Amino acid sequence: MTAPTAALASMAGVDVLEALLDGPRARGAFLLRALLDPPWSLRIEDEAPLTVLAVLRGTAWLAPTDGAPRELREGQVAVVRGPDHYLVADRPDTPPSVVVYPGGRCTSAADGRGLWDEWSLGIRTWGHRADASCILLVGTYEGAGEASKPLLNALPAVVALTPEELGTPVLPVLAAEMQVEAPGQRALLDRLLDVLLISTLRTWFALQQTEAPGWFRAQHDPAVAAALGLLHQQVAHPWTVTELAARVGVSRASLARRFTALLGEPPMAYLASWRLALAADLLCSSSEVTVASVARQVGYGTPFSLSTAFKREHGVSPQEYRRGRRSSEVDAALTGSVQAPS
Structure with a gap:
């Protein structure tokens, strides 16, 4: 089995719906x-x-x-x-x-x-x-x-x-x-x-x-589905479109065109958005999680580079975002403090 064929086969069980449902x-x-x-x-x-x-x-x-x-x-x-x-x-x-x-x-x-x-x-x-x-x-x-x-x-x-x-x-x-x-x-x-x-x-x-969203329809395009699987499985890898295309066995131009047509944005833009979304959730997963550890997990070289990209995306620093999410969760808990037993 060739390397591109192996990559496509290994990604067959990976789908974006599974990743999105993890939230x-x-x-x-x-x-x-x-x-x-x-x-x-x-x-x-x-x-x-x-x-x-x-x-x-x-x-x-x-x-x-x-x-x-x-x-x-x-x-x-x-x-x-x-x-x-x-x-x-x-x-x-x-x-x-x-x-x-x-x-x-x-x-x-x-x-x-x-x-x-x-x-x-x-x-x-x-x-x-x-x-x-x-x-x-x-x-x-x-x-x-x-x-x-x-x-x-x-x-x-x-x-x-x-x-x-x-x-x-x-x-x-x-x-x-x-x-x-x-x-x-x-x-x-x-x-x-x-x-x-x-x-x-x-x-x-x-x-x-x-009419289904592009990330769901992508399963019908083997190359795009495999590329999505790689991005989700190895989010911290320093991906380039050239390497991603080589891994799934198509040309750089073909992957960029097909990916953008289905997902509405190029592969690296999709990866950047996904990394920041994961970073936001990781920041709020535990008070012990540091910005540095989150940066490593989602593929940013330094805490500073993550903080810069995060603020550009969310309008606040990672620490401010975490405080805001916790404050919202506390407010919700207080609102529902008299609640039905589970």
């Missing part, structure tokens, strides 16, 4: 079964970057801030992109009776009283009564970093798939496990929620065909 990964995600009788209407103001919403029984209407309401039937799964507020209701014209805030805190829309204890129905279950006519599964991803922005930006306000389109049995498994308390249960639920999210998004992107 919105469930870690102690908020999960809830909501059991509701009409008339009911929930105004969601949790500002989560992504929410998975599935109808286990009955029907529901989902009304984003921008866009027409859509009916979700039994077995359908929807992914709602935040942070915009939206309504979930028995009918699109039912006025909100409950407001949901960050952390799962919920109050009466009429008088502001807390409703979690009043409406609690058991393990991860909340609502009117056990045999309510509508059962919703809600899984909320409460954090997403810079590296997942290309994924989030490619999504409409609502992605919805029928059971036939989704074609995976994970939904009933997740619904059943949500009612179980056992060692390791939170980790199990996080993994099942991730599987449901990935299956939904992968299927939806595939259904878009020519």
